[in-house]
Amino acid sequence: MTNNGKSKIMVKYVVIVLGLMLIGGAGMYGLAKHRQTTYYTAERSMVISHSIHEESASNNNFNSDDQQMMPTYKNISQDIMIAKAARKYLPQNLKKKYTAEKINETVDSKISQQSLILTMHSKADSKAAAVATVNAMAKAMKKELPSIQPGAGQVRLLAPATKDQAEKVTTPHAKKYVAVGLALGAMVGLVICFVEETWSRLL
Structure with a gap:
């Protein structure tokens, strides 16, 4: 795989992780406001x-x-x-x-x-x-x-x-909920990227 191809894949993974972090953070913020x-x-x-x-x-x-x-x-x-x-x-x-x-x-x-x-x-x-x-x-x-x-x-x-x-x-504190949401989003994103990368290497 060329360096250009690797860069595109890396950007894709970064976008996935950041996107899921934003979704997780926003979702937990909404939950905190609902329960507040x-x-x-x-x-x-x-x-x-x-x-x-x-x-x-x-x-x-x-x-x-x-x-x-x-x-x-x-x-x-x-x-x-x-x-x-x-x-x-x-x-x-x-x-x-x-x-x-x-x-x-x-x-x-x-x-x-x-x-x-x-x-x-x-x-x-x-x-x-x-x-x-x-x-x-x-x-x-x-x-x-x-x-x-x-x-x-x-x-x-x-x-x-x-x-x-x-x-x-x-209570609850929205910042704590957002921090948890960001962490969960990052974790899910990394798992998805890992699975996708592993699967692509096996093919």
Whole structure:
């Protein structure tokens, strides 16, 4: 085969690979856009501990005890009782949309090891809902914890969640889907080129 013939075949293979990469990338981009959803998140933290005055007036190590109680406080914060109390703090327009059960699904909590901070995190379809639900749950936790867990540390709420701090999240990420599509297209293209080249050598 002449060099000119080899060049034509090489160009053909390159076109095949690039074409399938474009098809794969475009197809996966379309799939990502079809599956894409957008939601908003907001969070509010609180410190749960006994005061320094209480600690110094007692032989008990409240700081250590409060750290050990944090998993319990976390579980309490996710109980439906807190969600029912939180609903009272929602704006009227959101009360119609959010039942206690939905609030409980919208907001979850997390704690860090060796910390007295509990952080509530909300996920909703609008900034206003994300901010309102997490703030309401934090207020409810502050009010209800003493009656649910007598002797619990005092709940000190940190800065409230605001719309400016709420984050917009869109999933799945189209760029990741496109990258997968390009890779799949390239792989299929290389396989086709390999098969065609092997077959032509056997003839």
